[in-house]
Structures are given as structure tokens and as C-alpha cells.
Amino acid sequence: MQLNQNRAGIIMGMQDAVFDSDARLTPLEERRLIKAARGGCPVSSRRLIETHQDRLHAFVWRMIRDRHDAEEVCQDAFLRAFQALDSFNDQYRFSTWLFTIAYRLCLNTLRRRKDYSGDVDFNRIGEADDHAGGEQDAAIAVANSEEARVMREEIWTAVDGLSGPQKATVLLFYREGMNCQEIGDVLEMPAATVKSHLHRARARLKETLSAKLAGGWTQVRFGEMAANG
Amino acid sequence: MAITCRSFRHLHDAYLDRELSESQMAEVHAHLLQCPECQRQVEIVRACGDVIALDTRTPVLTNDFADRVLATLPARRRQAPAVRGAWPRVRRWLEYGVVPAMAAALTFAVIVGPGPRWTSTPNGNGPNEHLVAGTSVLLTDAVVGPVEGAAASLDQLGRAASTMRNFCEDSLKSAPGALLDGNTTDQEPDFVNELLQPFFDLFDPPIPPRDAPDDVERF
Numbered sequence: 397m398q399l400n401q402n403r404a405g406i407i408m409g410m411q412d413a414v415f416d417s418d419a420r421l422t423p424l425e426e427r428r429l430i431k432a433a434r435g436g437c438p439v440s441s442r443r444l445i446e447t448h449q450d451r452l453h454a455f456v457w458r459m460i461r462d463r464h465d466a467e468e469v470c471q472d473a474f475l476r477a478f479q480a481l482d483s484f485n486d487q488y489r490f491s492t493w494l495f496t497i498a499y500r501l502c503l504n505t506l507r508r509r510k511d512y513s514g515d516v517d518f519n520r521i522g523e524a525d526d527h528a529g530g531e532q533d534a535a536i537a538v539a540n541s542e543e544a545r546v547m548r549e550e551i552w553t554a555v556d557g558l559s560g561p562q563k564a565t566v567l568l569f570y571r572e573g574m575n576c577q578e579i580g581d582v583l584e585m586p587a588a589t590v591k592s593h594l595h596r597a598r599a600r601l602k603e604t605l606s607a608k609l610a611g612g613w614t615q616v617r618f619g620e621m622a623a624n625g
Numbered sequence: 626m627a628i629t630c631r632s633f634r635h636l637h638d639a640y641l642d643r644e645l646s647e648s649q650m651a652e653v654h655a656h657l658l659q660c661p662e663c664q665r666q667v668e669i670v671r672a673c674g675d676v677i678a679l680d681t682r683t684p685v686l687t688n689d690f691a692d693r694v695l696a697t698l699p700a701r702r703r704q705a706p707a708v709r710g711a712w713p714r715v716r717r718w719l720e721y722g723v724v725p726a727m728a729a730a731l732t733f734a735v736i737v738g739p740g741p742r743w744t745s746t747p748n749g750n751g752p753n754e755h756l757v758a759g760t761s762v763l764l765t766d767a768v769v770g771p772v773e774g775a776a777a778s779l780d781q782l783g784r785a786a787s788t789m790r791n792f793c794e795d796s797l798k799s800a801p802g803a804l805l806d807g808n809t810t811d812q813e814p815d816f817v818n819e820l821l822q823p824f825f826d827l828f829d830p831p832i833p834p835r836d837a838p839d840d841v842e843r844f
Contacts, residue, residue, distance in 0.1 A: 438695060445691045454683045463684045470686070474694045551676045570677040595638050598670050605669050 421447055426490050434481050445474055448491055452498055458567055459502040473498040495582045503560050554604040562597040565590055628656040633663050730775055790821045
């Protein structure tokens with residue numbers, strides 16, 4: 397199917413892994429760092445920040461879609477987490493707690509925006525490509541073809557049109573690899589509710605993208621080529 | 626029973642999350658082979674998942690992000706380092722555990738034992754005096770006996786502490802000078818006295834005088 401071919405191209409084009417799993421801390425290491433950070437050790441505090449900052453920033457940026465606000469939210473989330481470090485329950489992972497704080501701050505930011513429409517400025521996303529680096533080879537050239545780019549844009553537009561809890565569920569499920577119970581810990585809701593959000597998000601994405609991609613990828617590609625002359 | 630498009634909509638999420646049994650998966654696969662529309666729905670959701678999961682296009686945080694976060698954190702009070710070594714811990718155990726417990730037991734024995742007599746009422750054998758006598762009898766039978774036994778045990782403990790002290794002193798006197806970091810063997814180690822002083826303050830055991838004058842009579 398044409399859809400499968402373009403999907404493969406999109407996957408091939410995304411060379412870099414989202415996460416460096418080696419940078420994640422083991423539970424024991426994390427407990428030691430938190431204990432030291434409670435005592436005021438700046439080295440341990442810095443290690444905790446640097447371990448989680450990229451993942452947190454990726455999640456926050458995709459939630460609120462503003463670079464400046466995303467950095468502020470991340471900074472605020474870390475500040476609140478460290479201020480309340482004494483009351484942190486070691487039973488949970490630090491990242492779970494950190495993402496919970498960040499999620500609440502994201503919702504506050506979204507509510508404050510009066511003109512939030514869910515539109516995505518893909519020009520800004522294009523600026524981030526400057527940091528990706530890497531050589532262009534045939535596979536990446538294919539993956540960065542126009543149809544793949546259009547498909548990515550359509551998908552992210554559809555994702556940005558989801559509600560806050562649905563969007564957070566989708567991001568945590570697919571980007572962070574969390575299961576419904578872990579997502580429930582972050583979003584402070586039961587696992588069954590998370591599952592419901594995931595189901596509705598998928599249904600909404602199917603409905604939105606089925607209408608946009610009614611004729612398959614061939615029509616999209618030809619449509620773009622016609623527009624470009 | 627063959628899966629229809631309607632029934633597949635209920636199984637869609639479970640199929641994507643691989644939560645179906647092997648037989649159910651086989652039935653779903655068979656349906657998808659025959660239904661392009663259901664297969665398309667599956668591919669749309671899978672494509673969304675892949676795009677979301679693998680998209681690396683994220684603005685990079687500034688290099689000084691961690692520095693800025695640390696700069697805004699309030700200074701936290703450094704916790705006192707854990708005390709190391711055996712002697713401080715033993716001393717703390719003695720000061721905060723054993724000594725107060727023995728002091729409490731001794732105080733209890735003094736208060737409830739057949740100690741000071743109560744002043745009698747003006748008329749001698751008044752009710753108060755009988756009451757004191759009765760209470761004293763009860764206390765003697767129920768409490769004094771065990772307390773006396775506890776006091777005897779405490780006395781033995783005090784003697785054992787005295788013996789230990791003497792042993793420590795003798796050992797240190799016979800140790801080479803180098804082991805005492807240059808101190809002479811004639812010097813009495815302060816930490817031994819300091820460690821055992823609470824015992825002796827409590828029991829006042831009979832300690833033979835060190836340098837008793839020759840003219841003191843000994844009993």
C-alpha cells in the first residue's frame with residue numbers, strides 16, 4: 397500500500413533515537429542522588445536536572461508549542477520539585493513526579509492563553525532541524541520527501557487538536573513508552589481513565605486523518621506538486 | 626465466529642496494544658486481509674504512533690539551563706555528617722539509653738519502696754496512718770521485691786563496669802608508648818574515664834584510693 401511505503405520513509409528519516417537510555421538513572425542511583433540533593437549537594441542536584449531536562453522539555457514543548465514558554469515551564473517544574481524534595485515519596489520515580497508537576501503547569505499555561513487554537517508553527521519546527529545534524533544520504537532524502545513532510549504535519553496538527561489529557565496521554569504513551577498505570581501516576585488519574593483517553597484520542601486521530609487522507613498518499617503528493625507548479 | 630468491521634472497532638485498541646490472545650489475533654489478521662478500510666484505520670493509528678515516538682525535532686535547551694535552575698534554588702541547609710567510629714556511638718548509647726533507664730528504675734524504686742514514713746495524723750491511729758500502713762504493705766509485697774532484685778542487678782552491673790574500667794586501665798598501661806601516639810603509659814586515658822563516669826556517678830562503687838596516705842586506717 398502507498399500508505400505503508402510513506403510510513404516506512406518517515407520512520408527511516410527519523411534516525412536519532414528520542415531518548416538516550418544510557419542516560420537514565422537506576423532506581424538506586426536516583427535515590428542516592430535525591431538523598432544527597434536533600435542535603436544541599438549541588439553536584440547531585442545538577443545530575444538530576446541534566447538527566448531529566450531533555451525528556452521533560454520535549455514533552456512540555458509538544459504540549460504547549462512555544463519555545464520560550466516551554467523553557468520557563470521546565471525551569472518552574474524543576475524549581476517546584478526541588479523545593480518539595482523533602483516530601484517526595486521514594487516509592488515513585490523522580491521522573492513521574494517531575495512530569496506530574498510539568499503537566500499541571502502546562503495545563504495552566506494553556507488555560508491562560510486566550511487565543512490558543514492548537515495551530516502549530518511548523519517553521520519553528522524547521523529551525524530545530526539545524527541541531528539534528530547528520531549527513532544526507534539516499535534513505536534520508538527519501539524520508540524527507542514532500543509527502544513524508546506533509547504527513548508529519550497533518551499528524552501533528554491532529555495531535556495538537558486533542559484535549560489536554562488526551563494529548564498528554566498520547567505523548568506519554570508513544571514518546572515516553574509508559575503504560576496506562578504509569579501515565580495515571582503522572583496525570584493523577586486511574587489507569588482505566590487513561591485507557592479511555594487513549595481510546596478517544598485514537599478515535600479522534602482516525603476521524604481527522606481519514607478525512608484529510610481520504611484518497612491515500614498519492615492524492616496528497618500530487619496535490620502538493622500541483623501547488624508548487 | 627468471524628470478526629466483522631463492527632466487532633473489530635471494539636478490538637482495535639487491544640489489537641494495537643497486543644493485548645489479544647493468539648486466536649483473537651489470528652482472527653483479526655484474517656479480517657484485515659479482507660477489509661482494506663479496517664486495515665487503513667490500523668495503519669493511520671500506527672503511523673501517528675511512529676511519528677509521535679520518533680520525531681526528534683525539538684528545540685534544544687540552552688546550555689546554561691541547569692545553571693539557571695540551580696541559581697534559583699534556595700540554599701539548603703547541609704545535614705550534619707554521620708558520626709563515625711565506635712566510641713562515640715557507644716558513648717551515645719550509654720548516655721541516651723542505658724543511663725537514663727537505670728536512673729528511672731532507681732527513682733521508681735526509691736519512690737514506691739518502703740522508704741520515708743508519712744507523717745501521722747494528730748490522733749495517731751487515724752485513717753491516714755492506717756492507709757499509709759496498708760499501702761506500704763501492698764507496695765512491699767507487689768513492688769519492693771522485684772525492685773530489690775533489680776537494684777541487686779544494677780549493683781552487679783556497676784561492679785562489672787568497675788572491673789571493666791580497671792581492665793582498660795591496666796591494658797593501656799602495659800601498651801607500648803607508640804600505640805598511644807606518643808603519650809606515655811603513665812598518662813591516664815581521658816576517654817575511659819569519660820565513658821564510664823556516668824556509671825560511677827550513679828552507683829558510687831567502692832574504688833580503692835590510688836595514693837592513700839600510709840597513716841589511713843583500712844577496714
